[in-house]
Amino acid sequence: xxxxxxMRFTGSGGQGVILASIILAEAAVIxxxxxxxxxxxxxxxxxxxxxxEVIISKDEILYPRIITPTFLLALTQSSLDKYSQSxxxxxxxxxxxxxxxPDSLDPSRVVCLPILETASEKVGKxxxxxxxxxxxxxxxLGLFDDASLEEAVRRHIPAGTEExxxxxxxxxxxxxx
Amino acid sequence: xPSDLIHEYMRIDHLPHIWCAGCGNGTxxxxxxxxxxxxxxxxxxxxxxxxxxxxxGIGCSSxxxxxxxxxxxxxxxxxxIAFATGIKLANPRLEVIVLTGDGDASAIGGNHLIHAARRNxxxxxxxxxxxxxxxxxxxxxxxxxxxxKATTAxxxxxxxxxxxxxxxEGAGASYTARGDIYHVRxxxxxxxxxxxxxxxxxxxxxxxxxxYYGRKNKKGEAVDMLKWQKxxxxxxxxYYTLSEQxxxxxxxxxxxxxxxxxxxxxxxxxxxxxxxxxxxxx
Amino acid sequence: xxxxxxMQGNExxxxxxxxxxxxxxxxxxxxPSTEIAEQCALRLPQEGGTFIQMEDEIxxxxxxxxxxxxxxxxxxxxxxxGFSLKQENIGYGAMAEIPCVIVDVQRSGPSTGLPTSPSQxxxxxxxxxxxxxxxxxxxxxxxxxxxxxxxxxxxxxxxKYRTPVIFLMDEIVxxxxxxxxxxxxxxxxxxxRKSSFKDGANKFAYFVPEGEYVPAMKPFGKGERYNITGLVxxxxxxxxxxxxxAATLCTRLMEKIDKNADDIIRVxxxxxxxxxxxxxCFGGTxxxxxxxxxxxxxxxxxxxxxxxxxxxxxxEKQLAxxxxxxxxxxxxxxxxxxxxxxxxxxxxxxxxIDFLGRINGTVITPADIAEKL
Numbered sequence: 001x002x003x004x005x006x007m008r009f010t011g012s013g014g015q016g017v018i019l020a021s022i023i024l025a026e027a028a029v030i031x032x033x034x035x036x037x038x039x040x041x042x043x044x045x046x047x048x049x050x051x052x053e054v055i056i057s058k059d060e061i062l063y064p065r066i067i068t069p070t071f072l073l074a075l076t077q078s079s080l081d082k083y084s085q086s087x088x089x090x091x092x093x094x095x096x097x098x099x100x101x102p103d104s105l106d107p108s109r110v111v112c113l114p115i116l117e118t119a120s121e122k123v124g125k126x127x128x129x130x131x132x133x134x135x136x137x138x139x140x141l142g143l144f145d146d147a148s149l150e151e152a153v154r155r156h157i158p159a160g161t162e163e164x165x166x167x168x169x170x171x172x173x174x175x176x177x
Numbered sequence: 178x179p180s181d182l183i184h185e186y187m188r189i190d191h192l193p194h195i196w197c198a199g200c201g202n203g204t205x206x207x208x209x210x211x212x213x214x215x216x217x218x219x220x221x222x223x224x225x226x227x228x229x230x231x232x233x234g235i236g237c238s239s240x241x242x243x244x245x246x247x248x249x250x251x252x253x254x255x256x257x258i259a260f261a262t263g264i265k266l267a268n269p270r271l272e273v274i275v276l277t278g279d280g281d282a283s284a285i286g287g288n289h290l291i292h293a294a295r296r297n298x299x300x301x302x303x304x305x306x307x308x309x310x311x312x313x314x315x316x317x318x319x320x321x322x323x324x325x326k327a328t329t330a331x332x333x334x335x336x337x338x339x340x341x342x343x344x345x346e347g348a349g350a351s352y353t354a355r356g357d358i359y360h361v362r363x364x365x366x367x368x369x370x371x372x373x374x375x376x377x378x379x380x381x382x383x384x385x386x387x388x389y390y391g392r393k394n395k396k397g398e399a400v401d402m403l404k405w406q407k408x409x410x411x412x413x414x415x416y417y418t419l420s421e422q423x424x425x426x427x428x429x430x431x432x433x434x435x436x437x438x439x440x441x442x443x444x445x446x447x448x449x450x451x452x453x454x455x456x457x458x459x
Numbered sequence: 460x461x462x463x464x465x466m467q468g469n470e471x472x473x474x475x476x477x478x479x480x481x482x483x484x485x486x487x488x489x490x491p492s493t494e495i496a497e498q499c500a501l502r503l504p505q506e507g508g509t510f511i512q513m514e515d516e517i518x519x520x521x522x523x524x525x526x527x528x529x530x531x532x533x534x535x536x537x538x539x540x541g542f543s544l545k546q547e548n549i550g551y552g553a554m555a556e557i558p559c560v561i562v563d564v565q566r567s568g569p570s571t572g573l574p575t576s577p578s579q580x581x582x583x584x585x586x587x588x589x590x591x592x593x594x595x596x597x598x599x600x601x602x603x604x605x606x607x608x609x610x611x612x613x614x615x616x617x618x619k620y621r622t623p624v625i626f627l628m629d630e631i632v633x634x635x636x637x638x639x640x641x642x643x644x645x646x647x648x649x650x651x652r653k654s655s656f657k658d659g660a661n662k663f664a665y666f667v668p669e670g671e672y673v674p675a676m677k678p679f680g681k682g683e684r685y686n687i688t689g690l691v692x693x694x695x696x697x698x699x700x701x702x703x704x705a706a707t708l709c710t711r712l713m714e715k716i717d718k719n720a721d722d723i724i725r726v727x728x729x730x731x732x733x734x735x736x737x738x739x740c741f742g743g744t745x746x747x748x749x750x751x752x753x754x755x756x757x758x759x760x761x762x763x764x765x766x767x768x769x770x771x772x773x774x775e776k777q778l779a780x781x782x783x784x785x786x787x788x789x790x791x792x793x794x795x796x797x798x799x800x801x802x803x804x805x806x807x808x809x810x811x812i813d814f815l816g817r818i819n820g821t822v823i824t825p826a827d828i829a830e831k832l
Binding site: 191263271 | 485511519528547555687689
Binding site for chain 3: 039
């Protein structure tokens, strides 16, 4: 991976973008990297726009929040429209395929992936979209080895859902090849 | 007998107490000591003196904790029941007794009273109910009758009063009773029942405050106030034999309400036990 | 080596406290500290401890003091509005000398303020919140890993000095998740309260031998019947109006902290050896400040950082040491200037003092500090 990613995960409350950021932070810890994860709180965490942040770095992280993201995940149109306005020039944007990419975004920086559709159709459960996204992001950025990421997923999902979530993770990985 | 009792259970270095002549609080404190003595010496109940913790708040009543030679803690105004909750949960073996007043328990501490009753935590709360704030000099409390006088009700009290025992019962207390300072034996017995009862017990004991309540409301001297209790507070065994006409203006004393709802710290102990079992299973 | 785990600041409070021996928690839900109560509800019964959600903040503080008097290490957690409500019984804990830890995950105020936004505006409340002259120990962590070890220290100081210790966190650290390598249990130093009364002292629960400041404390139910009160009391623990007794008690309460300040105070000094400018900050603000120091150093500026870890008592002696060398002090905190007042008092004209504060609920960034430098 590159030496540091400042990643912002956005969507609507209930899509699990916070958990997606936590899984990647956990994978960073398992892989011996530095990480700092935080999230937006308040009414927006219970519906409406939702935002989580994770920094993954080979060096110590001092200031733990993100000033300009170098990676953005958007799972809803409103989050893509809003958060794509404050990203760095070379930021990688992953947007769900169902969204319309705003004209202001350089199309070469945007990767459109059918995350929501994969979760509901291929995995068979819409609520696994966040884990599908985690798999796709990892393949895209080459962050962690599969075993570390799988372990991170296992640590943060309810008991009894391992099979479903690992299926989602691998379905996500396969979206990027 | 009384002097032996005082030597045994009071911190005699700190007597005489601060209460006014004619105040009923000393009688209630003695009732509590007798009740504890009878339970400590009862081989069947097997209560030890070290197990007893006396917790009080602020006000005339709450000075009693310091005079009683047990583990004792004189806390902040209204918070005795909350302190007692922590003591009981930290060591459920302790027999935690709260000595409080009508203002302490039902005004500033009203929230703690109803929630401890709702949880049914195993405390015995004895409310020294003298119908007024004595320590601060005679202001009306939540139990001062409507129309009565106090330094802060010079034209008569506009408020409606609480019945502390009914308040506790309504909030979920599994044992409630009312006593007074005239019917000593009956009051000792309900205090004993309250302590023996596993859940939350509230014993509302009518005290007398001749200095402020009595004087402000022309209730006469301490003896007149005692006489009023003798004539108007009727033990439950007798009360229900009275005709409706004879009940007029009279109040019942004795046990009022009892249920066997599970006690809080015992319920929590089951959670700890279940967690222990789950750990073993791993 | 122990494995690193991802942990939130609020979670590290609970795990560290459990490692320190905390087995009773009473609290009331309030953002941004609620995760501490939730985690205690989950974890304490697993350790044989007890969690209770009380009816309000006041009773939570009271229950914690009661549980500690019964011999169990106890903690509560809250944020600004709840911290205000707890002050009454924090004073009681100081007067009756009952050990306990109060976690305040600060948020923007006054009043309900900005419930989920970072702030450090309870700094002065931590010192002066309860009425009357009273001793205070307050500690403030700047990372999740430090939260774990520092909360253990909070319990240790609380037990050693028989006083409530305030753990002054902020939302920046409380809600941050980072990797933490937990120390092994055998490597931890855990203080227990001095619980045996010395010869002849059992008659006097608050007896303090000559040259010492802290009386022993036996829990209720262990055979030492004594009285605890929030009134001024004599060595037996019984209320007194005697002015000599009052002076003895109240002076000892202050001196037990003042005379042991060197044992209580910890600071972090970063790049200070040749610094002519020092940033002074505490808690989560340190993260931005250190970043700014590194950037300033890269640009050839002699900037250092002085961080009180023990924020009360204020490390005046430790700061004074630098006052000849350092010409400029930049105080950075998420409030309108609170620790600033302590720095001004201590520097007393010996250095130029500048200030960067923030009260709009956003985090001070390294760039904000760089601009000020």
